[in-house]
Amino acid sequence: xxxxxxxxxxxxxxxxxxxxxxxxxxxxxxxxxxxxxxxxxxxxxxxxxxxxxxxxxxxxxxxxxxxxxxxxxxxxxxxxxxxxxxxxxxxxxxxxxxxxxxxxxxxxxxxxxxxxxxxxxxxxxxxxxxxxxxxxxxxxxxxxxxxxxxxxxxxxxxxxxxxxxxxxxxxxxxxxxxxxxxxxxxxxxxxxxxxxxxxxxxxxxxxxxxxxxxxxxxxxxxxxxxxxxxxxxxxxxxxxxxxxx
Amino acid sequence: xxxxxxxxxxxxxxxxxxxxxxxxxxxxxxxxxxxxxxxxxxxxxxxxxxxxxxxxxxxxxxxxxxxxxxxxxxxxxxxxxxxxxxxxxxxxxxxxxxxxxxxxxxxxxxxxxxxxxxxxxxxxxxxxxxxxxxxxxxxxxxxxxxxxxxxxxxxxxxxxxxxxxxxxxxxxxxxxxxxxxxxxxxxxxxxxxxxxxxxxxxxxxxxxxxxxxxxxxxxxxxxxxxxxxxxxxxxxxxxxxxxxxxxxxxxxxxxxxxxxxxxxxxxxxx
Numbered sequence: 001x002x003x004x005x006x007x008x009x010x011x012x013x014x015x016x017x018x019x020x021x022x023x024x025x026x027x028x029x030x031x032x033x034x035x036x037x038x039x040x041x042x043x044x045x046x047x048x049x050x051x052x053x054x055x056x057x058x059x060x061x062x063x064x065x066x067x068x069x070x071x072x073x074x075x076x077x078x079x080x081x082x083x084x085x086x087x088x089x090x091x092x093x094x095x096x097x098x099x100x101x102x103x104x105x106x107x108x109x110x111x112x113x114x115x116x117x118x119x120x121x122x123x124x125x126x127x128x129x130x131x132x133x134x135x136x137x138x139x140x141x142x143x144x145x146x147x148x149x150x151x152x153x154x155x156x157x158x159x160x161x162x163x164x165x166x167x168x169x170x171x172x173x174x175x176x177x178x179x180x181x182x183x184x185x186x187x188x189x190x191x192x193x194x195x196x197x198x199x200x201x202x203x204x205x206x207x208x209x210x211x212x213x214x215x216x217x218x219x220x221x222x223x224x225x226x227x228x229x230x231x232x233x234x235x236x237x238x239x240x241x242x243x244x245x
Numbered sequence: 246x247x248x249x250x251x252x253x254x255x256x257x258x259x260x261x262x263x264x265x266x267x268x269x270x271x272x273x274x275x276x277x278x279x280x281x282x283x284x285x286x287x288x289x290x291x292x293x294x295x296x297x298x299x300x301x302x303x304x305x306x307x308x309x310x311x312x313x314x315x316x317x318x319x320x321x322x323x324x325x326x327x328x329x330x331x332x333x334x335x336x337x338x339x340x341x342x343x344x345x346x347x348x349x350x351x352x353x354x355x356x357x358x359x360x361x362x363x364x365x366x367x368x369x370x371x372x373x374x375x376x377x378x379x380x381x382x383x384x385x386x387x388x389x390x391x392x393x394x395x396x397x398x399x400x401x402x403x404x405x406x407x408x409x410x411x412x413x414x415x416x417x418x419x420x421x422x423x424x425x426x427x428x429x430x431x432x433x434x435x436x437x438x439x440x441x442x443x444x445x446x447x448x449x450x451x452x453x454x455x456x457x458x459x460x461x462x463x464x465x466x467x468x469x470x471x472x473x474x475x476x477x478x479x480x481x482x483x484x485x486x487x488x489x490x491x492x493x494x495x496x497x498x499x500x501x502x503x504x505x506x507x508x509x510x511x512x513x514x515x
Binding site: 051068080093095097098130133146156 | 281282283395396397398399400402403405406407409410411412413414415416457460461462463464465466
């Protein structure tokens, strides 16, 4: 049984169809990269997986004992957060909230969990420091640690390297790859960065308001969509107009 | 010092200080979340609606607080809705609602009693405005606000810091936003009697802004603004007693002084 399976999914945003005919599945241990241009429906698909919007057609099924609120979500940073007075510990702890239900405070188990994840991401020494004082890369690590507190199975990352410099971007990618390989956490990443996707991911879902490609990375690199997007030469027998056809 | 001792011998002063302490605690707690969520103007808008509602209640001869609280809660509901999803942007929507409410208030005042001391008190606040039943209502409602805030503290933090993450982990952010708006509405109506409709939003905004200058953690910001708020209330009330200045304005000036002091302290620490 796969973790997530989408069947003939159709999604709307303000009554406009943004995505249709989406069929894919994610199994335990996969590293799926969702790629596509701005407005291709990547974020809408992510919102649907998180349950923030309802499908207009088709289904999203969760398997392997995964519950919707057990997805570790790394959203894009908002303007509010840049100057937010909170310590690293407070932010990471808030990831434990999905287990708390109506109980008002964190347990000692939550605190251990938060510490474990801070250590895993190398930010345990900054636990008492202010989030707003950290560099962009460290802030992303904090948010990743928070996402790990919410899940032991599936991470959903929304453009995790936006605004990071190239060196920190590399670091971030290798941290994510480690979580996937060493800790066995399934990763779904939304990304503009097709080259990194081709390097790290095991599967690729390419969207263009419909499903342009879904399959393993190896197949993607050989496919028309993949070659076009990766900027490699298209052989003569494939006309360019075929790309969106 | 003798002045201050004498001040406590007046029952109306004691009443005002008790009610004021509770109200300023509430406003400081809620203020942290409102300021960080960029909702400060909602507080300001609600206070104008509060004035309108009090003026209408007066014209109808209804009990002012019992009439105003539900009206302002409804207004809070609408303001939140509008600022979340609408073609009219949040800040202009707030301006429309608050000026309209003010206009309705002014018209109902001039059609009924005219500009009397009551109206003046609602606008600028009066320490004498608090009756015994007002104090009891203020203490009970403020206690409820504080208990709810403490109980939902972890959720309020998460929603304030990152609403998308909160929603994704199954927290019903809409309900908690509504909770914050309703609690704010209650706090504003209660505080209006003493501080005045035109000044009450200062009580919400100033303490949290001051504490954010120096505090690093969310918890410290919340605790610090609660302390600042209560100290400024006492300072303001004492000053207004000693120099016979208007209470509401004195409390706001005390908050402004604290804000400047904390800003300087924050700069030095940087």
